[in-house]
Amino acid sequence: MPSIRNHKGRFSGIKSVKKITKLIVDRVQQNTKNNNRVSDHSYATFCNPVTPTEDITASTLTDDDLTYIPPDLVPLSHCRLVTELDTLANQLKSCRECTIPLHLHDAKGVRCYGLTGIVYIICKNSSCQTLNRIKLGKVHFGREKKGVGIFDVNTKAATGMIHAGIGETQLNNFLSSLNVHCIDAKTLKIRENEAGSVLENQAIMSQQRHLQMEILNSTTEDQTESRSGICISTDTCWQKKGSGRSYNSLSGVSTLIGKTTGKVVNHKVRISNCRICERAKGRGILPRQHKCRKNWSGSAKGMEPDMVVEMLKELDEEGVILSEVVGDDDSTGFDRAKRLMPNSKMEKISDRNHIKHSIISKLHELKPKHKELTGMVCDAIVKNFTYVVNQNVDNPSGIEDGLRASIKHIFGEHENCKETWCGYLKDKDSYIHSNLPRGKDLSSSQLRCDLEKLFIQKMVPQSKKLSNLGSSQANESFNNLIALKAPKTKHFSTSSSLNYRVSSAVLQKNEGYNYISELNTSIGLSPGNETLSRGNKLNKKREGNKNRFKSKQGKINNVNFSKRNVYKKQQWLKSKKGEHTTVRSVIILILTERLEDFATIDIEEIPAIPQADPLPLQT
Missing domain, CATH: 3.30.420 (Nucleotidyltransferase; domain 5)
Incomplete structure (x- = not known):
C-alpha cells in the first residue's frame, strides 16, 4: 500500500492522517463555536478582520454552500426572537432552488443574532433538499457588503437603549425576563457606535x-x-x-x-x-x-x-x-x-431663580435666631420679593422703593405702600395679612433689623442688577433631561456613551420625540410606524403640558399642589411628634408606678433570710 503525506509533508499511514485531520476539524469547530457565542456579528464594520479559522462559519457562508448546517443551532422553542412577519412570509413562499413553499416545522434550528436570528430549513422536495437560510428580520450592511448583514432590530435596540437612558445590563435583564434572546455586550457596543456617530x-x-x-x-x-x-x-x-x-x-x-x-x-x-x-x-x-x-x-x-x-x-x-x-x-x-x-x-x-434661592438660604440662616421667623413668614417674604422684582423690570428706582415698602408692610407700616398691591390702603378697618400667621403684623424689632440689613443694605444697592434679571430655567430643564438619558447612579463617561446620550438629549429638546425616526432614516432603516405614532403622542403631550403650565390656572394649581405637599409633611411631623410624646408619657407613668412600689418598702428593717427547702435524699 503506497504511503501518503500528512499535513506537514511527512510520509504517514492512513490512520495517522485521519487522526490529525479529525483533530484539526475539531479544533476549528470549537473555535468557531466559542467565537459565535461572544459576538453576534463578526462581519460588522467596526470588528476585527475575520481570521482563517472562521472561514466555515455561517456568517461568511455564501449561497453556494447548500449543505452546511452550523453546529450551534438551537431549537425554535429555546427562546423568543423578534420577528418581522412580512419579511418571514416573503421568504417562506418558496425554496430558493425550487417553487415548493417552506414550512417552519421543517426547520433544523435557529441561529441567534442578538434579538433575532436565522432559521435553517431544508426543502421537502426529495430532488432538491436545499438548505434555506430564512432571516427573521431586515438587514443592512456597513462599509463592506459581505456576510448575512446587520439586523435592523439590533441597531434599533441600541438606539432605544440610549433614548430610554438604560445600559446593557438593564436592557438584557429586561429581555431575559421576557425570555427574549439577549444581545452580547460587544455587539451592543458596536451597534451603539453605529447609531451614536x-x-x-x-x-x-x-x-x-x-x-x-x-x-x-x-x-x-x-x-x-x-x-x-x-x-x-x-x-x-x-x-x-x-x-x-x-x-x-x-x-x-x-x-x-x-x-x-x-x-x-x-x-x-x-x-x-x-x-x-x-x-x-x-x-x-x-x-x-x-x-x-x-x-x-x-x-x-x-x-x-x-x-x-x-x-x-x-x-x-x-x-x-x-x-x-x-x-x-x-x-x-x-x-x-x-x-x-x-x-x-x-x-x-x-438668573432670577438663583437670586431667589440665595434669599431663601439666607432667611433659613436667620431662623434659629428668631422665633417669629417661621416657614410661613419666610414664604411671605420671598413672595413679596418676587413680586417686587417681576413688577419692576428695567425700573431700578421701583426696585428700591418696593424693597423698602415690603419690609415695612409686614410690620404694619403702610405709608410707602401702593394701592395696586396693598390691601390695607383699600380697607383699613378690616384688613388682615393673607400670608402671615393669624393675619397679624410682625413685631420683633431684632427680626426687622436683620431683614433691613438683608434687603435694604445689601439688595437696594443691587437694584440695577435686580431690574434686569434673566432665567436659566430652560437649562435646568435640559439638565434634568440629561440626567434621564445618563443617570447619575450609572457611569457612562469613560466611553463614548455619554456623548451619545447628551446628543440624544439635544435632539429631543430641539426636535421633539420624532428624532428617533429621523435617526433611523439617516442610518438607512425604516422610520417605524409605532415609533412615529409614539413620538407624535409624546410631542402632543409635551405641548399640552407646556401650555397648561404657562396659563394662570396652571400656575395656581402648581402653587396649591406645593402647599398641599407642605401641609402633608407638617401633619406627618406632628403625628410623629405625637407618637414620641405618647411613648414618653407611657415610660414616665411606668417609672412612676415603680417608684411608688419602691417607696412602700421598709428599708430600715433588714428582712430575715427565708428557710431553704431540704434536698431530697438519694437512695
Missing part, C-alpha cells in the same frame, strides 16, 4: 439650525444699539451627585440655550477619564487605536468656566453678536471670555 452629527446640525433661528428672531425684535444681538442662558451639570463638600465628578456638560427659541444652540462635554487608556496604562502597554473622549485633566469645578469660554468664543468666531449671557452669580467663565473677546459688548445677567 449619526446622533452626534444630527445634534450639531440641529444646534446650527436653531442658532440661525435665534439670530433671525432677535433681529426682528425691537432692540437698541446697546442691546443688539442674541440673548442666551448657560448652565452646567455634572454626572455625579455632590455631597455638599466634595465635588469630584469625572465629567460635566454645559449648554447654551437661546432666549427666543428656547432651544440648545451649543453644548460641550468634559471627560477626565478613558477606560481603554486606563486599562492599557495599568498593563504597561500602549492603548489600542480608538476614539478617545478624554479632554480634561483639571478639577470638576474648573470644567464650567472652561466650557463656557469655549462656547462663547466659538459663537464670536462665527460672527454671532452676543448681547446678554444669563447665568448664576459665578462669573469666572464670563470674565475670562471678556478678556479673550475684548471687542464683545455682551453683558452678564443674573
Whole structure:
C-alpha cells in the first residue's frame, strides 16, 4: 500500500492522517463555536478582520454552500426572537432552488443574532433538499457588503437603549425576563457606535439650525444699539451627585440655550477619564487605536468656566453678536471670555431663580435666631420679593422703593405702600395679612433689623442688577433631561456613551420625540410606524403640558399642589411628634408606678433570710 503525506509533508499511514485531520476539524469547530457565542456579528464594520479559522462559519457562508448546517443551532422553542412577519412570509413562499413553499416545522434550528436570528430549513422536495437560510428580520450592511448583514432590530435596540437612558445590563435583564434572546455586550457596543456617530452629527446640525433661528428672531425684535444681538442662558451639570463638600465628578456638560427659541444652540462635554487608556496604562502597554473622549485633566469645578469660554468664543468666531449671557452669580467663565473677546459688548445677567434661592438660604440662616421667623413668614417674604422684582423690570428706582415698602408692610407700616398691591390702603378697618400667621403684623424689632440689613443694605444697592434679571430655567430643564438619558447612579463617561446620550438629549429638546425616526432614516432603516405614532403622542403631550403650565390656572394649581405637599409633611411631623410624646408619657407613668412600689418598702428593717427547702435524699 503506497504511503501518503500528512499535513506537514511527512510520509504517514492512513490512520495517522485521519487522526490529525479529525483533530484539526475539531479544533476549528470549537473555535468557531466559542467565537459565535461572544459576538453576534463578526462581519460588522467596526470588528476585527475575520481570521482563517472562521472561514466555515455561517456568517461568511455564501449561497453556494447548500449543505452546511452550523453546529450551534438551537431549537425554535429555546427562546423568543423578534420577528418581522412580512419579511418571514416573503421568504417562506418558496425554496430558493425550487417553487415548493417552506414550512417552519421543517426547520433544523435557529441561529441567534442578538434579538433575532436565522432559521435553517431544508426543502421537502426529495430532488432538491436545499438548505434555506430564512432571516427573521431586515438587514443592512456597513462599509463592506459581505456576510448575512446587520439586523435592523439590533441597531434599533441600541438606539432605544440610549433614548430610554438604560445600559446593557438593564436592557438584557429586561429581555431575559421576557425570555427574549439577549444581545452580547460587544455587539451592543458596536451597534451603539453605529447609531451614536449619526446622533452626534444630527445634534450639531440641529444646534446650527436653531442658532440661525435665534439670530433671525432677535433681529426682528425691537432692540437698541446697546442691546443688539442674541440673548442666551448657560448652565452646567455634572454626572455625579455632590455631597455638599466634595465635588469630584469625572465629567460635566454645559449648554447654551437661546432666549427666543428656547432651544440648545451649543453644548460641550468634559471627560477626565478613558477606560481603554486606563486599562492599557495599568498593563504597561500602549492603548489600542480608538476614539478617545478624554479632554480634561483639571478639577470638576474648573470644567464650567472652561466650557463656557469655549462656547462663547466659538459663537464670536462665527460672527454671532452676543448681547446678554444669563447665568448664576459665578462669573469666572464670563470674565475670562471678556478678556479673550475684548471687542464683545455682551453683558452678564443674573438668573432670577438663583437670586431667589440665595434669599431663601439666607432667611433659613436667620431662623434659629428668631422665633417669629417661621416657614410661613419666610414664604411671605420671598413672595413679596418676587413680586417686587417681576413688577419692576428695567425700573431700578421701583426696585428700591418696593424693597423698602415690603419690609415695612409686614410690620404694619403702610405709608410707602401702593394701592395696586396693598390691601390695607383699600380697607383699613378690616384688613388682615393673607400670608402671615393669624393675619397679624410682625413685631420683633431684632427680626426687622436683620431683614433691613438683608434687603435694604445689601439688595437696594443691587437694584440695577435686580431690574434686569434673566432665567436659566430652560437649562435646568435640559439638565434634568440629561440626567434621564445618563443617570447619575450609572457611569457612562469613560466611553463614548455619554456623548451619545447628551446628543440624544439635544435632539429631543430641539426636535421633539420624532428624532428617533429621523435617526433611523439617516442610518438607512425604516422610520417605524409605532415609533412615529409614539413620538407624535409624546410631542402632543409635551405641548399640552407646556401650555397648561404657562396659563394662570396652571400656575395656581402648581402653587396649591406645593402647599398641599407642605401641609402633608407638617401633619406627618406632628403625628410623629405625637407618637414620641405618647411613648414618653407611657415610660414616665411606668417609672412612676415603680417608684411608688419602691417607696412602700421598709428599708430600715433588714428582712430575715427565708428557710431553704431540704434536698431530697438519694437512695
